[in-house]
Amino acid sequence: MMRQNLTRTWELIWTLAKTDWKVRYSGSRLGYLWAVLKPLLIFATLYTVFSIPFGRGVPMYAAELLIGILFWNYFAEGTSTGMQSLFAKGHILTKVPVSLWTIAAASTLQVTLTFLLNLLVIIPFVAAQPIILRLSGLLLFLGSCVLTAMLILAISLFLAPLFVRYRDLKQLWEVLLTLGFFVTPIIYPPNMTPERLRHVLSFNPMALLIQSARSGILQPSDMSLLPLLTAAGMIGMIFAASIYIFQRTAPTVSEYL
Template identity: 30%
Template sequence: MKIREQANLILELAIKDIKLKYSNSAFGYFWMFVNPLLLIITLYVIFSWIMDLEMQNYQIFLLLGIIVWNFFSQATTNCVNSVSSGINLLKKIKIPLYTLILGSNLSSLISFVISLIILIIMMLLSKIDIFTPIRILSLFYFFILFIFIFGISILISVMYIHFKDTSHIWEFFLLIGFWMTPIVYSETFIPNKYLKYYMLNPLARIISHLRNTMIYNYIDSLEQIIITVIIVFIMFLTSILIYYLYSKKIYDLV
Protein backbone atom coordinates (compact mmCIF):
# COMPACT_ATOMS: atom_id res chain seq x y z
CA MET A 1 0.00 0.00 0.00
CA LYS A 2 1.42 3.36 -1.07
CA ILE A 3 2.01 6.19 1.39
CA ARG A 4 -0.73 8.33 -0.17
CA GLU A 5 -3.23 5.46 0.00
CA GLN A 6 -2.29 4.84 3.63
CA ALA A 7 -2.73 8.53 4.47
CA ASN A 8 -6.19 8.55 2.85
CA LEU A 9 -7.14 5.36 4.70
CA ILE A 10 -5.98 6.80 8.04
CA LEU A 11 -8.07 9.93 7.43
CA GLU A 12 -11.11 7.84 6.45
CA LEU A 13 -10.74 5.71 9.59
CA ALA A 14 -10.54 8.84 11.76
CA ILE A 15 -13.68 10.30 10.16
CA LYS A 16 -15.49 6.96 10.49
CA ASP A 17 -14.52 6.77 14.17
CA ILE A 18 -15.95 10.24 14.83
CA LYS A 19 -19.15 9.45 12.90
CA LEU A 20 -19.71 6.21 14.82
CA LYS A 21 -19.19 8.01 18.09
CA TYR A 22 -21.71 10.79 17.53
CA SER A 23 -24.03 9.85 14.63
CA ASN A 24 -26.64 8.03 16.74
CA SER A 25 -26.92 10.68 19.46
CA ALA A 26 -29.66 13.34 19.52
CA PHE A 27 -27.22 16.26 19.54
CA GLY A 28 -24.71 14.64 17.17
CA TYR A 29 -21.37 16.39 16.77
CA PHE A 30 -22.40 19.01 19.32
CA TRP A 31 -21.16 16.52 21.94
CA MET A 32 -17.61 16.97 20.63
CA PHE A 33 -17.72 20.41 22.26
CA VAL A 34 -20.03 19.64 25.19
CA ASN A 35 -18.21 16.54 26.53
CA PRO A 36 -14.82 18.19 27.18
CA LEU A 37 -16.53 21.33 28.46
CA LEU A 38 -18.63 19.38 31.00
CA LEU A 39 -15.58 17.40 32.13
CA ILE A 40 -13.55 20.58 32.56
CA ILE A 41 -16.29 22.35 34.53
CA THR A 42 -16.94 19.33 36.79
CA LEU A 43 -13.31 18.76 37.72
CA TYR A 44 -12.69 22.48 38.06
CA VAL A 45 -15.52 22.76 40.61
CA ILE A 46 -14.29 19.71 42.56
CA PHE A 47 -10.60 20.57 42.75
CA SER A 48 -10.58 24.36 42.51
CA TRP A 49 -13.58 25.46 44.57
CA ILE A 50 -14.18 22.60 47.01
CA MET A 51 -10.52 21.80 47.75
CA ASP A 52 -9.62 25.51 47.63
CA LEU A 53 -5.98 24.95 46.64
CA GLU A 54 -3.93 28.14 46.74
CA MET A 55 -1.91 28.31 43.54
CA GLN A 56 -1.51 30.98 40.91
CA ASN A 57 -3.86 30.29 37.97
CA TYR A 58 -4.77 26.92 39.49
CA GLN A 59 -7.90 26.62 37.35
CA ILE A 60 -5.79 26.82 34.17
CA PHE A 61 -3.11 24.62 35.76
CA LEU A 62 -5.75 21.97 36.47
CA LEU A 63 -7.50 22.21 33.11
CA LEU A 64 -4.28 21.77 31.15
CA GLY A 65 -3.40 18.64 33.13
CA ILE A 66 -6.90 17.21 32.66
CA ILE A 67 -6.93 17.91 28.92
CA VAL A 68 -3.55 16.24 28.34
CA TRP A 69 -4.49 13.24 30.49
CA ASN A 70 -7.87 12.91 28.78
CA PHE A 71 -6.15 12.88 25.37
CA PHE A 72 -3.73 10.19 26.55
CA SER A 73 -6.38 7.97 28.16
CA GLN A 74 -8.93 8.42 25.36
CA ALA A 75 -6.43 7.80 22.55
CA THR A 76 -4.89 4.69 24.11
CA THR A 77 -8.27 3.21 25.07
CA ASN A 78 -9.86 3.95 21.70
CA CYS A 79 -7.00 2.34 19.79
CA VAL A 80 -7.84 -1.02 21.39
CA ASN A 81 -11.51 -0.58 20.44
CA SER A 82 -10.48 0.32 16.88
CA VAL A 83 -8.31 -2.78 16.58
CA SER A 84 -11.14 -4.91 17.98
CA SER A 85 -13.71 -3.51 15.54
CA GLY A 86 -11.24 -3.44 12.63
CA ILE A 87 -10.23 -7.10 12.81
CA ASN A 88 -12.15 -7.85 9.59
CA LEU A 89 -10.13 -5.20 7.77
CA LEU A 90 -6.92 -6.74 9.04
CA LYS A 91 -8.05 -10.18 7.84
CA LYS A 92 -9.52 -9.27 4.45
CA ILE A 93 -7.38 -6.40 3.19
CA LYS A 94 -4.36 -7.04 5.43
CA ILE A 95 -3.80 -3.36 6.05
CA PRO A 96 -0.94 -2.48 8.41
CA LEU A 97 -2.06 -2.45 12.05
CA TYR A 98 -0.57 1.01 12.55
CA THR A 99 -3.11 2.51 10.11
CA LEU A 100 -5.94 1.53 12.47
CA ILE A 101 -3.98 2.95 15.39
CA LEU A 102 -3.14 6.23 13.65
CA GLY A 103 -6.75 6.65 12.51
CA SER A 104 -7.94 6.20 16.08
CA ASN A 105 -5.26 8.55 17.46
CA LEU A 106 -6.17 11.18 14.87
CA SER A 107 -9.82 11.00 15.95
CA SER A 108 -8.76 11.56 19.58
CA LEU A 109 -6.46 14.38 18.46
CA ILE A 110 -9.45 16.26 17.03
CA SER A 111 -11.21 16.07 20.42
CA PHE A 112 -7.96 17.20 22.05
CA VAL A 113 -7.74 20.27 19.80
CA ILE A 114 -11.33 21.21 20.67
CA SER A 115 -10.45 20.97 24.38
CA LEU A 116 -7.38 23.12 23.78
CA ILE A 117 -9.53 25.80 22.15
CA ILE A 118 -11.70 25.85 25.29
CA LEU A 119 -8.53 26.11 27.42
CA ILE A 120 -7.17 29.01 25.35
CA ILE A 121 -10.47 30.86 25.70
CA MET A 122 -10.30 30.40 29.47
CA MET A 123 -6.67 31.59 29.48
CA LEU A 124 -7.72 34.75 27.65
CA LEU A 125 -10.57 35.27 30.13
CA SER A 126 -7.98 34.90 32.91
CA LYS A 127 -5.95 37.65 31.21
CA ILE A 128 -3.03 35.38 30.34
CA ASP A 129 -1.16 36.64 27.28
CA ILE A 130 -0.93 33.60 25.02
CA PHE A 131 0.79 35.43 22.15
CA THR A 132 4.41 35.26 23.32
CA PRO A 133 7.42 33.65 21.58
CA ILE A 134 8.01 31.26 24.49
CA ARG A 135 4.51 29.80 24.24
CA ILE A 136 5.18 28.74 20.64
CA LEU A 137 7.38 26.02 22.18
CA SER A 138 4.14 24.36 23.31
CA LEU A 139 3.69 23.10 19.74
CA PHE A 140 6.90 21.08 20.10
CA TYR A 141 5.64 19.55 23.35
CA PHE A 142 2.33 18.66 21.69
CA PHE A 143 4.29 16.86 18.97
CA ILE A 144 6.28 14.94 21.60
CA LEU A 145 3.01 14.11 23.38
CA PHE A 146 1.51 12.67 20.18
CA ILE A 147 4.64 10.59 19.50
CA PHE A 148 4.44 9.20 23.04
CA ILE A 149 0.73 8.39 22.71
CA PHE A 150 1.23 6.75 19.31
CA GLY A 151 4.04 4.60 20.72
CA ILE A 152 1.97 3.48 23.71
CA SER A 153 -1.01 2.82 21.41
CA ILE A 154 1.14 0.54 19.24
CA LEU A 155 2.36 -1.37 22.28
CA ILE A 156 -1.13 -1.82 23.73
CA SER A 157 -2.61 -2.87 20.37
CA VAL A 158 0.05 -5.55 19.80
CA MET A 159 -0.50 -6.80 23.36
CA TYR A 160 -4.28 -6.83 22.83
CA ILE A 161 -4.01 -9.02 19.73
CA HIS A 162 -1.95 -11.53 21.72
CA PHE A 163 -3.86 -11.19 25.00
CA LYS A 164 -7.46 -9.93 24.91
CA ASP A 165 -7.52 -9.03 28.62
CA THR A 166 -5.06 -6.22 27.87
CA SER A 167 -7.96 -3.73 27.62
CA HIS A 168 -9.09 -4.46 31.19
CA ILE A 169 -5.54 -4.29 32.53
CA TRP A 170 -5.04 -0.95 30.77
CA GLU A 171 -8.22 0.49 32.31
CA PHE A 172 -6.85 -0.38 35.76
CA PHE A 173 -3.47 1.14 34.85
CA LEU A 174 -5.17 4.38 33.79
CA LEU A 175 -7.03 4.54 37.10
CA ILE A 176 -3.73 4.31 39.01
CA GLY A 177 -1.88 6.46 36.48
CA PHE A 178 -4.24 9.41 36.97
CA TRP A 179 -3.04 9.83 40.56
CA MET A 180 0.58 8.98 39.72
CA THR A 181 0.73 11.86 37.23
CA PRO A 182 0.74 15.56 38.25
CA ILE A 183 -2.75 16.42 37.01
CA VAL A 184 -4.53 17.85 40.05
CA TYR A 185 -1.29 18.64 41.88
CA SER A 186 2.20 19.89 41.04
CA GLU A 187 5.26 17.64 40.88
CA THR A 188 6.77 19.98 43.48
CA PHE A 189 4.62 18.17 46.07
CA ILE A 190 6.71 15.02 45.54
CA PRO A 191 9.56 14.63 48.09
CA ASN A 192 12.98 15.28 46.54
CA LYS A 193 14.25 11.77 47.27
CA TYR A 194 11.48 10.32 45.06
CA LEU A 195 11.23 13.09 42.47
CA LYS A 196 13.89 11.79 40.07
CA TYR A 197 12.08 8.44 39.87
CA TYR A 198 8.68 10.10 39.63
CA MET A 199 9.84 12.24 36.70
CA LEU A 200 10.76 9.17 34.68
CA ASN A 201 7.06 9.23 33.78
CA PRO A 202 7.09 10.86 30.30
CA LEU A 203 3.56 12.19 30.73
CA ALA A 204 4.54 13.91 33.99
CA ARG A 205 7.45 15.59 32.22
CA ILE A 206 5.35 16.70 29.24
CA ILE A 207 2.59 18.13 31.45
CA SER A 208 5.22 19.98 33.50
CA HIS A 209 6.83 21.44 30.36
CA LEU A 210 3.46 22.51 28.96
CA ARG A 211 2.41 24.20 32.20
CA ASN A 212 5.66 26.11 32.49
CA THR A 213 5.45 27.23 28.87
CA MET A 214 1.73 27.90 28.42
CA ILE A 215 0.80 29.23 31.87
CA TYR A 216 3.97 30.71 33.34
CA ASN A 217 5.72 31.73 30.10
CA TYR A 218 8.85 29.91 31.24
CA ILE A 219 11.25 27.62 29.35
CA ASP A 220 12.72 24.64 31.17
CA SER A 221 16.44 24.01 30.94
CA LEU A 222 17.71 22.47 27.71
CA GLU A 223 18.96 19.49 29.73
CA GLN A 224 15.45 18.73 31.03
CA ILE A 225 13.91 19.08 27.57
CA ILE A 226 16.53 16.73 26.07
CA ILE A 227 15.89 14.16 28.83
CA THR A 228 12.17 14.25 28.01
CA VAL A 229 12.83 13.79 24.29
CA ILE A 230 15.22 10.88 24.97
CA ILE A 231 12.76 9.09 27.29
CA VAL A 232 9.87 9.51 24.83
CA PHE A 233 11.86 8.35 21.81
CA ILE A 234 13.30 5.35 23.67
CA MET A 235 9.74 4.28 24.51
CA PHE A 236 8.58 5.00 20.95
CA LEU A 237 11.44 3.07 19.32
CA THR A 238 10.85 0.17 21.74
CA SER A 239 7.19 0.07 20.65
CA ILE A 240 8.18 0.16 16.96
CA LEU A 241 10.68 -2.67 17.52
CA ILE A 242 8.06 -4.81 19.27
CA TYR A 243 5.60 -4.05 16.46
CA TYR A 244 7.99 -5.24 13.75
CA LEU A 245 9.01 -8.31 15.74
CA TYR A 246 5.39 -9.42 15.97
CA SER A 247 4.01 -7.89 12.74
CA LYS A 248 4.22 -11.17 10.79
CA LYS A 249 2.29 -13.02 13.50
CA ILE A 250 -0.48 -10.41 13.80
CA TYR A 251 -2.49 -11.65 10.79
CA ASP A 252 -2.37 -15.23 12.10
CA LEU A 253 -3.71 -14.20 15.50
CA VAL A 254 -6.58 -11.88 14.53
Protein backbone atom coordinates in the same frame (compact mmCIF):
# COMPACT_ATOMS: atom_id res chain seq x y z
CA MET B 1 6.67 5.78 -6.70
CA MET B 2 7.62 6.34 -3.06
CA ARG B 3 5.75 9.64 -3.03
CA GLN B 4 2.64 7.96 -4.46
CA ASN B 5 2.82 5.25 -1.80
CA LEU B 6 3.14 7.85 0.96
CA THR B 7 0.18 9.76 -0.45
CA ARG B 8 -1.96 6.62 -0.59
CA THR B 9 -0.96 5.65 2.92
CA TRP B 10 -1.88 9.10 4.24
CA GLU B 11 -5.20 9.02 2.38
CA LEU B 12 -5.98 5.64 3.95
CA ILE B 13 -5.08 6.85 7.45
CA TRP B 14 -7.12 10.02 7.01
CA THR B 15 -10.15 8.14 5.63
CA LEU B 16 -10.12 5.63 8.50
CA ALA B 17 -9.68 8.37 11.11
CA LYS B 18 -12.37 10.60 9.64
CA THR B 19 -14.84 7.71 9.35
CA ASP B 20 -14.28 6.58 12.94
CA TRP B 21 -14.58 10.16 14.18
CA LYS B 22 -17.93 10.62 12.45
CA VAL B 23 -19.22 7.26 13.67
CA ARG B 24 -18.20 8.11 17.21
CA TYR B 25 -20.64 11.01 17.43
CA SER B 26 -23.35 9.69 15.12
CA GLY B 27 -26.67 9.02 16.82
CA SER B 28 -25.92 11.57 19.55
CA ARG B 29 -28.22 14.57 19.80
CA LEU B 30 -25.40 16.86 20.84
CA GLY B 31 -22.99 15.31 18.34
CA TYR B 32 -19.58 16.98 18.13
CA LEU B 33 -20.53 19.30 20.99
CA TRP B 34 -19.63 16.44 23.32
CA ALA B 35 -15.98 16.95 22.34
CA VAL B 36 -16.16 20.25 24.24
CA LEU B 37 -18.73 19.36 26.91
CA LYS B 38 -17.04 16.20 28.19
CA PRO B 39 -13.75 17.81 29.32
CA LEU B 40 -15.66 20.78 30.76
CA LEU B 41 -17.87 18.49 32.85
CA ILE B 42 -14.85 16.55 34.10
CA PHE B 43 -13.11 19.83 34.90
CA ALA B 44 -16.14 21.20 36.75
CA THR B 45 -16.35 18.07 38.88
CA LEU B 46 -12.66 17.93 39.77
CA TYR B 47 -12.43 21.67 40.36
CA THR B 48 -15.38 21.57 42.76
CA VAL B 49 -13.80 18.75 44.75
CA PHE B 50 -10.11 19.66 44.70
CA SER B 51 -9.87 23.45 44.36
CA ILE B 52 -9.97 24.01 48.13
CA PRO B 53 -7.38 21.42 49.26
CA PHE B 54 -5.04 21.85 46.27
CA GLY B 55 -5.91 25.20 44.70
CA ARG B 56 -4.96 27.49 47.57
CA GLY B 57 -1.88 29.49 46.75
CA VAL B 58 -2.00 28.52 43.07
CA PRO B 59 -3.02 31.70 41.16
CA MET B 60 -4.02 29.95 37.93
CA TYR B 61 -5.20 26.65 39.39
CA ALA B 62 -8.31 26.45 37.19
CA ALA B 63 -6.34 26.88 33.96
CA GLU B 64 -3.60 24.49 35.11
CA LEU B 65 -6.19 21.87 36.07
CA LEU B 66 -7.96 22.17 32.72
CA ILE B 67 -4.74 21.79 30.72
CA GLY B 68 -3.80 18.75 32.79
CA ILE B 69 -7.22 17.17 32.24
CA LEU B 70 -7.16 17.78 28.49
CA PHE B 71 -3.72 16.26 28.02
CA TRP B 72 -4.36 13.29 30.28
CA ASN B 73 -7.73 12.54 28.67
CA TYR B 74 -6.04 12.72 25.27
CA PHE B 75 -3.39 10.25 26.39
CA ALA B 76 -5.81 7.90 28.16
CA GLU B 77 -8.37 7.85 25.37
CA GLY B 78 -5.72 7.65 22.66
CA THR B 79 -3.88 4.69 24.15
CA SER B 80 -7.08 2.83 25.06
CA THR B 81 -8.50 3.27 21.56
CA GLY B 82 -5.16 2.47 19.94
CA MET B 83 -4.76 -0.68 22.00
CA GLN B 84 -8.07 -2.01 20.65
CA SER B 85 -7.64 -0.67 17.11
CA LEU B 86 -6.44 -3.87 15.40
CA PHE B 87 -9.11 -5.96 17.08
CA ALA B 88 -11.80 -3.41 16.21
CA LYS B 89 -10.72 -3.44 12.56
CA GLY B 90 -10.44 -7.22 12.39
CA HIS B 91 -13.24 -7.40 9.81
CA ILE B 92 -11.13 -5.25 7.50
CA LEU B 93 -7.77 -6.87 8.17
CA THR B 94 -9.07 -10.35 7.36
CA LYS B 95 -10.41 -9.23 3.98
CA VAL B 96 -8.20 -6.40 2.74
CA PRO B 97 -4.37 -6.28 2.74
CA VAL B 98 -3.66 -3.27 4.95
CA SER B 99 -0.47 -2.35 6.78
CA LEU B 100 -1.23 -2.89 10.45
CA TRP B 101 0.60 0.24 11.57
CA THR B 102 -1.78 2.40 9.53
CA ILE B 103 -4.66 1.18 11.71
CA ALA B 104 -2.88 2.33 14.86
CA ALA B 105 -1.94 5.61 13.18
CA ALA B 106 -5.54 6.22 12.12
CA SER B 107 -6.68 5.56 15.68
CA THR B 108 -4.22 8.14 17.00
CA LEU B 109 -5.32 10.68 14.38
CA GLN B 110 -8.99 10.13 15.19
CA VAL B 111 -8.44 10.87 18.88
CA THR B 112 -6.24 13.83 17.94
CA LEU B 113 -9.14 15.40 16.05
CA THR B 114 -11.18 15.30 19.25
CA PHE B 115 -8.25 16.72 21.22
CA LEU B 116 -7.99 19.67 18.83
CA LEU B 117 -11.64 20.47 19.50
CA ASN B 118 -10.99 20.06 23.23
CA LEU B 119 -8.34 22.76 23.05
CA LEU B 120 -11.00 25.35 22.23
CA VAL B 121 -12.14 25.30 25.86
CA ILE B 122 -8.73 26.59 26.97
CA ILE B 123 -9.19 29.93 25.19
CA PRO B 124 -11.57 31.63 27.69
CA PHE B 125 -9.53 30.37 30.65
CA VAL B 126 -6.28 31.74 29.21
CA ALA B 127 -7.97 34.99 28.17
CA ALA B 128 -9.04 35.52 31.78
CA GLN B 129 -5.44 35.36 33.03
CA PRO B 130 -3.15 38.43 33.27
CA ILE B 131 -0.57 36.98 30.88
CA ILE B 132 0.79 37.88 27.48
CA LEU B 133 1.21 34.94 25.13
CA ARG B 134 4.53 34.61 23.35
CA LEU B 135 5.40 32.75 20.16
CA SER B 136 8.02 30.74 22.04
CA GLY B 137 5.39 29.71 24.58
CA LEU B 138 2.93 28.68 21.89
CA LEU B 139 5.65 26.63 20.19
CA LEU B 140 6.41 24.94 23.50
CA PHE B 141 2.72 24.12 23.88
CA LEU B 142 2.57 22.81 20.30
CA GLY B 143 5.64 20.68 20.92
CA SER B 144 3.94 19.17 23.96
CA CYS B 145 0.91 18.31 21.82
CA VAL B 146 3.02 16.69 19.09
CA LEU B 147 5.06 14.64 21.55
CA THR B 148 1.89 13.48 23.30
CA ALA B 149 0.57 12.23 19.94
CA MET B 150 3.86 10.42 19.32
CA LEU B 151 3.69 8.81 22.77
CA ILE B 152 0.12 7.67 22.11
CA LEU B 153 1.11 6.13 18.77
CA ALA B 154 4.15 4.43 20.30
CA ILE B 155 2.11 2.82 23.09
CA SER B 156 -0.64 1.89 20.61
CA LEU B 157 1.90 0.08 18.41
CA PHE B 158 3.13 -1.80 21.46
CA LEU B 159 -0.26 -2.74 22.91
CA ALA B 160 -2.44 -3.31 19.82
CA PRO B 161 -0.91 -6.64 18.69
CA LEU B 162 -0.82 -7.87 22.29
CA PHE B 163 -4.48 -7.00 22.89
CA VAL B 164 -5.57 -9.15 19.95
CA ARG B 165 -4.11 -12.10 21.83
CA TYR B 166 -4.58 -11.03 25.46
CA ARG B 167 -7.94 -9.29 25.93
CA ASP B 168 -7.34 -8.85 29.66
CA LEU B 169 -4.99 -6.01 28.76
CA LYS B 170 -7.99 -3.68 28.61
CA GLN B 171 -8.75 -4.06 32.31
CA LEU B 172 -5.08 -3.90 33.25
CA TRP B 173 -4.52 -0.75 31.21
CA GLU B 174 -7.55 0.94 32.79
CA VAL B 175 -6.07 0.30 36.23
CA LEU B 176 -2.68 1.67 35.14
CA LEU B 177 -4.33 4.78 33.67
CA THR B 178 -6.17 5.41 36.93
CA LEU B 179 -2.93 5.03 38.85
CA GLY B 180 -1.14 7.28 36.37
CA PHE B 181 -3.77 10.01 36.76
CA PHE B 182 -3.09 10.33 40.47
CA VAL B 183 0.69 9.92 40.18
CA THR B 184 0.82 12.70 37.57
CA PRO B 185 0.42 16.26 38.98
CA ILE B 186 -2.94 17.08 37.41
CA ILE B 187 -5.27 17.86 40.30
CA TYR B 188 -2.43 19.02 42.53
CA PRO B 189 0.66 21.18 41.84
CA PRO B 190 4.02 19.37 41.38
CA ASN B 191 5.42 20.74 44.65
CA MET B 192 2.71 18.83 46.54
CA THR B 193 3.90 15.49 45.20
CA PRO B 194 4.89 13.21 48.10
CA GLU B 195 8.66 13.08 48.56
CA ARG B 196 8.80 9.33 47.94
CA LEU B 197 7.08 9.76 44.56
CA ARG B 198 8.96 12.76 43.21
CA HIS B 199 11.60 10.62 41.53
CA VAL B 200 8.78 8.93 39.60
CA LEU B 201 7.92 12.25 37.91
CA SER B 202 11.34 12.39 36.29
CA PHE B 203 10.48 9.13 34.49
CA ASN B 204 6.89 10.12 33.69
CA PRO B 205 6.76 11.64 30.18
CA MET B 206 3.15 12.78 30.63
CA ALA B 207 4.07 14.74 33.76
CA LEU B 208 6.85 16.46 31.80
CA LEU B 209 4.59 17.17 28.81
CA ILE B 210 1.82 18.64 30.97
CA GLN B 211 4.41 20.76 32.78
CA SER B 212 5.71 22.05 29.43
CA ALA B 213 2.23 22.77 28.10
CA ARG B 214 1.28 24.69 31.23
CA SER B 215 4.45 26.78 31.28
CA GLY B 216 4.20 27.57 27.56
CA ILE B 217 0.70 29.01 27.92
CA LEU B 218 0.49 30.21 31.51
CA GLN B 219 4.12 31.10 32.34
CA PRO B 220 5.71 32.15 29.02
CA SER B 221 8.15 34.47 30.78
CA ASP B 222 9.49 31.71 33.04
CA MET B 223 9.42 28.61 30.86
CA SER B 224 12.12 25.99 30.37
CA LEU B 225 12.86 23.63 27.49
CA LEU B 226 14.34 20.99 29.78
CA PRO B 227 11.08 19.11 30.59
CA LEU B 228 10.14 18.99 26.90
CA LEU B 229 13.59 17.83 25.80
CA THR B 230 13.67 15.20 28.53
CA ALA B 231 10.23 13.95 27.47
CA ALA B 232 11.35 13.92 23.82
CA GLY B 233 14.30 11.70 24.69
CA MET B 234 12.09 9.28 26.62
CA ILE B 235 9.46 9.15 23.90
CA GLY B 236 12.13 8.56 21.26
CA MET B 237 13.34 5.49 23.15
CA ILE B 238 9.78 4.29 23.77
CA PHE B 239 8.96 4.73 20.09
CA ALA B 240 12.03 2.77 18.96
CA ALA B 241 11.24 -0.06 21.38
CA SER B 242 7.57 -0.10 20.31
CA ILE B 243 8.46 -0.37 16.63
CA TYR B 244 10.84 -3.24 17.36
CA ILE B 245 8.22 -5.12 19.39
CA PHE B 246 5.49 -4.32 16.84
CA GLN B 247 7.55 -5.82 14.04
CA ARG B 248 7.94 -9.02 16.04
CA THR B 249 4.32 -9.36 17.20
CA ALA B 250 2.36 -8.00 14.22
CA PRO B 251 2.87 -11.05 11.94
CA THR B 252 0.85 -13.25 14.33
CA VAL B 253 -2.13 -10.87 14.61
CA SER B 254 -4.14 -12.53 11.84
CA GLU B 255 -4.07 -15.83 13.76
CA TYR B 256 -6.16 -14.35 16.57
CA LEU B 257 -8.65 -12.20 14.65
